[in-house]
Amino acid sequence: MIELIDINYFTDQKQILKDINLKIQRGEFAAIVGPNGSGKTTLLNIIAGILKPTGGKLLIFDKSDISAKDRMRISYVPQKVTSFNQSFPISVIETVLLGLCPKKRLLEGYLREDLKKAEEMLKLLEIENLRDRLIGHLSGGQQQRVFLARALISNPEILILDEPTVGIDSRSEELLFEILAQKKKEDTTILMVTHDVYAVTHHADKIICMGDGMIYTACSAKDFSPSKFESVYKYRIKKIEHRHFYSEKKD
Numbered sequence: 001m002i003e004l005i006d007i008n009y010f011t012d013q014k015q016i017l018k019d020i021n022l023k024i025q026r027g028e029f030a031a032i033v034g035p036n037g038s039g040k041t042t043l044l045n046i047i048a049g050i051l052k053p054t055g056g057k058l059l060i061f062d063k064s065d066i067s068a069k070d071r072m073r074i075s076y077v078p079q080k081v082t083s084f085n086q087s088f089p090i091s092v093i094e095t096v097l098l099g100l101c102p103k104k105r106l107l108e109g110y111l112r113e114d115l116k117k118a119e120e121m122l123k124l125l126e127i128e129n130l131r132d133r134l135i136g137h138l139s140g141g142q143q144q145r146v147f148l149a150r151a152l153i154s155n156p157e158i159l160i161l162d163e164p165t166v167g168i169d170s171r172s173e174e175l176l177f178e179i180l181a182q183k184k185k186e187d188t189t190i191l192m193v194t195h196d197v198y199a200v201t202h203h204a205d206k207i208i209c210m211g212d213g214m215i216y217t218a219c220s221a222k223d224f225s226p227s228k229f230e231s232v233y234k235y236r237i238k239k240i241e242h243r244h245f246y247s248e249k250k251d
């Protein structure tokens, strides 16, 4: 589904990714962890087609020449702070509809079924009450839900998420992992950067640990052990049981 062969990425000043080799199968949930500045977002940007690798080969859907049509089969939820201009006057429902934009022809409007789909996404993310609010007026956690709705509306085959659990409450995190589990059942391939190592060991299939622009370890989540990460994080990691104080929805 996704294969990176000897991928390198340089800026003028330095090498950010070094000989990355990685394979992610269809329907797999892969979590990328690693210290700040280790190259996780750069790697996601390369897979999402936002950055072009300086060297190496990237295969997506088993093709190296990824067409604009194939790009539409991929959705990306970037890190929230960088993702949009907070003062842009756009409502929640309009933001979600933007997720269908790449599939539209120039000047083609939205159809009644598009609006229906957008409303279904709001329901799925439990944000129907925010429908007509301006996106810039929402809290960070509420915005995260809107951006996830925007990413899901096109029913992507590959879903890429950059630190989606940062700053969200426990219900939002529970909902996120419920939705990802459902998407996985539908054979969606999920790639997620996170610092929440212990949460993803409960939900992901594969954990990829990066450090200094390299992949140190890629192992199945059930084979995860803190020792695999200690050399990368350069401090001792103690495994604690994740405490689930998850909420039950009131009727």
Ligand SMILES: Nc1ncnc2c1ncn2[C@@H]1O[C@H](COP(=O)(O)OP(=O)(O)OP(=O)(O)O)[C@@H](O)[C@H]1O
Residues within 6 Å of the ligand: 011, 016, 034, 035, 036, 037, 038, 039, 040, 041, 042, 043
């Ligand atoms: N456009 C750029 N020009 C120069 N250096 C860059 C650029 N983008 C990223 N870098 C550098 O590349 C390295 C990796 O950055 P990246 O954002 O991929 O790391 P990350 O692992 O996602 O970090 P974090 O966990 O803090 O989000 C950092 O040292 C960063 O400063």
